[in-house]
Amino acid sequence: MSLLTTLARLEAVRSGRAEPLATVRHRHLSERPMVVVPLAAVGEDGAPLAVLLGTEREAPKLFIVPQPLNRTQRFEFLAAFAAELLPYLESFTAEVEQVEGSEKDPETGEKIPVLRDLCADAPQLLVPNHGAVRHLALLGRSTRFRRTAEDPDPGPYPAPTQVPLLGRWLTHLTDRAQVPGSSLLLPMTGLLARHWATGQSHLEDQHLAAQLAWHFPADGLTGAEAAERAETGRDEHGRLLHPPAGPVTDPRFDAQVLAPAITRHDAALAAFRQAGPDGTDRAGLHLKQAAERLHAALEAELLPTWRDVWQGLDLLRTLPPATHLPERWEGDRWSYTGHRDRLAAGEPPQPRRDDAVTAARKLAQREREQARLDIQEALDDPLVMAEHRLSGEAFSGTVLAVEPGYDTSGRSPKPRPLLTVATPDRPHADPGREVHRAGGPSAQKAEIVRAVPGEVTVRVLSGMGRRKEPEPGSVPEVGERVVFTLFELSARQSAPLPEPDDTPWTHGGPPGADPRSPIGTEEWE
Incomplete structure (x- = not known):
C-alpha cells in the first residue's frame, strides 16, 4: 500500500x-x-x-x-x-474495422503490409x-x-x-x-x-x-x-x-x-x-x-x-x-477479436496447463501491461503522479530560469538547455541521473545536473528537433509548470521467446513429443 x-x-x-x-x-x-x-x-x-x-x-x-x-x-x-x-x-463479432498491420513473408522473411479485422467494440x-x-x-x-x-x-x-x-x-x-x-x-x-x-x-x-x-x-x-x-x-x-x-x-x-x-x-x-x-x-x-x-x-x-x-x-x-483508456480498450478489442477468430477456425479449447513458452509469454505480457498501466495512470491523473512524487520517483515545479547550452562534440552543435526548477518535492535525483518530462514532447529526456532542497537543475537532451535551435514549444519557458519522472514513460519490450516447437528439452521439449509430457496432446482432451 x-x-x-x-x-x-x-x-x-x-x-x-x-x-x-x-x-x-x-x-x-x-x-x-x-x-x-x-x-x-x-x-x-x-x-x-x-x-x-x-x-x-x-x-x-x-x-x-x-x-x-x-x-x-x-x-x-x-x-x-x-x-x-x-x-x-x-x-x-460482426461489426469490424480494417486496421493496417504487418506480418512476415513465409518465403522471404520480410515484413509485408496487411489489413486486419478488429472488432469495433467488445x-x-x-x-x-x-x-x-x-x-x-x-x-x-x-x-x-x-x-x-x-x-x-x-x-x-x-x-x-x-x-x-x-x-x-x-x-x-x-x-x-x-x-x-x-x-x-x-x-x-x-x-x-x-x-x-x-x-x-x-x-x-x-x-x-x-x-x-x-x-x-x-x-x-x-x-x-x-x-x-x-x-x-x-x-x-x-x-x-x-x-x-x-x-x-x-x-x-x-x-x-x-x-x-x-x-x-x-x-x-x-x-x-x-x-x-x-x-x-x-x-x-x-x-x-x-x-x-x-x-x-x-x-x-x-x-x-x-x-x-x-x-x-x-x-x-x-x-x-x-486519456489513455481508448488505447487500453483497443487491446481488449484485439484480445476479443483473436478469440473470435480462434473459435471460427475450429481450434481446440484452451489447455488445462500452458506450455513453457505460452506461460512465459503470458507472464511477460502481464509484466509489460502492468508497467504500461502504472505509467499511463501517472500521466493521466495528478493524484497518481502525487504518489510518485511522495516516493521520490518524480518531481513537479515551476521553471525559474532557462539557460541556452549546446553540445559541440559532434559535427554540428546540438541544443542542450539548462532548466532550473523550483520544487517542494525531494526526488532521488543524483547528478547524471536520467529523467523524463511528462506532458512535454514525446520521449523528451533530460539529466540531473544539480539538486538541492527546493531546486533542481536539469539539462534537456532530446525532443527539441534536429536543428541548431530548439523548435518552438519544445523547451519550457520561465514560469511554466513542469513534471519530470525518474522512470521511463513507455514500457520496454521483453526479450523474444522461442516458438513452442523450439522449446528446449529442459522446459518439457516440443509439445506432443512425449505422450507423457504435461504439455502434450492429452491436455486438449
Missing part, C-alpha cells in the same frame, strides 16, 4: 466517508455492460447454485440449479446460462467481487472440455451443445482479467477500491455493500458504522440484510431457507415421477409451487447485490474517463 493510499484511508476514518484516490476513471465502462451475479453451493466454489444476469437494471434474469448434486439439472442450468450470455458475447462483464471472477474461472475450466451429443464419442453424460462454448468464453474472459488494465471482466469491488479509499481493510472491501456504505452512509452514521450495519445487519429471522452473494451465501439462509426449499423441491420431484395417471396434475402443481418458492428465495438473496453493482456503476460514471 502506497503512502498516499494510507493517508487517504486515514482521512476516510476521520471524515467518515470514502476519499478519492483518482481524479479520472482508469477503467473502461461499456455503454451496455452485462452484470453477472453468480451464487455457488456451500462448500463447493465450483458448483453453481444460481446466477442473476442482464444488461438492464430493471430486467434481470435468474437461472437456478434446484439440486446442485444433480448432474442433469446442473447441465440444464449451464445451458440456460449459455443461452442468455453467449448471444451478448457474440453480438460484437463485451464487458461486471461481477460483484474477485470471488465471482474465480467462480466463473472454475465454471469455464469444468465445462470447456465437456463432450456433447454431437461429438463422435459423447460418453455417458453428454452436455448440451452450448456448454463447452460457454466454458471457452468464460476461460478467455477470466484469463484476460489477469492482465493489468483490462476491462473485459471487472469486479465492482476492485473498481471502487481503485478510485476511492475507505477506512477499512482490503479484505473488508470485498463485501460490496459494506464498501458502498462508505460512499452513501445513512443519515447520522459514519462510514464505519454504515459498513458494519451493511455487513452484519440481520432481519427478524436472523438472516443478513445484505448477503454478499458473490459467490458465497449466508449460512443462516442456507439452514433456514435454502436447505428446506431444496428438500421440498426434491420431494415434489420424486412424487411427480412416481405419480400415476390420476395424480400427475396434482403432483405437477406441487412441483411447480416448490420450484417457484426456491426461485423466489434465491432471487431475494441475489437482488441486493444486483442493485449494489448497478449503484457502483452509477458512481463510477461520475468520473471523467482517463
Whole structure:
C-alpha cells in the first residue's frame, strides 16, 4: 500500500466517508455492460447454485440449479446460462474495422503490409467481487472440455451443445482479467477500491455493500458504522440484510431457507415421477409451487447485490474517463477479436496447463501491461503522479530560469538547455541521473545536473528537433509548470521467446513429443 493510499484511508476514518484516490476513471465502462451475479453451493466454489444476469437494471434474469448434486439439472442450468450470455458475447463479432498491420513473408522473411479485422467494440462483464471472477474461472475450466451429443464419442453424460462454448468464453474472459488494465471482466469491488479509499481493510472491501456504505452512509452514521450495519445487519429471522452473494451465501439462509426449499423441491420431484395417471396434475402443481418458492428465495438473496453493482456503476460514471483508456480498450478489442477468430477456425479449447513458452509469454505480457498501466495512470491523473512524487520517483515545479547550452562534440552543435526548477518535492535525483518530462514532447529526456532542497537543475537532451535551435514549444519557458519522472514513460519490450516447437528439452521439449509430457496432446482432451 502506497503512502498516499494510507493517508487517504486515514482521512476516510476521520471524515467518515470514502476519499478519492483518482481524479479520472482508469477503467473502461461499456455503454451496455452485462452484470453477472453468480451464487455457488456451500462448500463447493465450483458448483453453481444460481446466477442473476442482464444488461438492464430493471430486467434481470435468474437461472437456478434446484439440486446442485444433480448432474442433469446442473447441465440444464449451464445451458440456460449459455443461452442468455453467449448471444451478448457474440453480438460484437460482426461489426469490424480494417486496421493496417504487418506480418512476415513465409518465403522471404520480410515484413509485408496487411489489413486486419478488429472488432469495433467488445463485451464487458461486471461481477460483484474477485470471488465471482474465480467462480466463473472454475465454471469455464469444468465445462470447456465437456463432450456433447454431437461429438463422435459423447460418453455417458453428454452436455448440451452450448456448454463447452460457454466454458471457452468464460476461460478467455477470466484469463484476460489477469492482465493489468483490462476491462473485459471487472469486479465492482476492485473498481471502487481503485478510485476511492475507505477506512477499512482490503479484505473488508470485498463485501460490496459494506464498501458502498462508505460512499452513501445513512443519515447520522459514519462510514464505519454504515459498513458494519451493511455487513452484519440481520432481519427478524436472523438472516443478513445484505448477503454478499458473490459467490458465497449466508449460512443462516442456507439452514433456514435454502436447505428446506431444496428438500421440498426434491420431494415434489420424486412424487411427480412416481405419480400415476390420476395424480400427475396434482403432483405437477406441487412441483411447480416448490420450484417457484426456491426461485423466489434465491432471487431475494441475489437482488441486493444486483442493485449494489448497478449503484457502483452509477458512481463510477461520475468520473471523467482517463486519456489513455481508448488505447487500453483497443487491446481488449484485439484480445476479443483473436478469440473470435480462434473459435471460427475450429481450434481446440484452451489447455488445462500452458506450455513453457505460452506461460512465459503470458507472464511477460502481464509484466509489460502492468508497467504500461502504472505509467499511463501517472500521466493521466495528478493524484497518481502525487504518489510518485511522495516516493521520490518524480518531481513537479515551476521553471525559474532557462539557460541556452549546446553540445559541440559532434559535427554540428546540438541544443542542450539548462532548466532550473523550483520544487517542494525531494526526488532521488543524483547528478547524471536520467529523467523524463511528462506532458512535454514525446520521449523528451533530460539529466540531473544539480539538486538541492527546493531546486533542481536539469539539462534537456532530446525532443527539441534536429536543428541548431530548439523548435518552438519544445523547451519550457520561465514560469511554466513542469513534471519530470525518474522512470521511463513507455514500457520496454521483453526479450523474444522461442516458438513452442523450439522449446528446449529442459522446459518439457516440443509439445506432443512425449505422450507423457504435461504439455502434450492429452491436455486438449
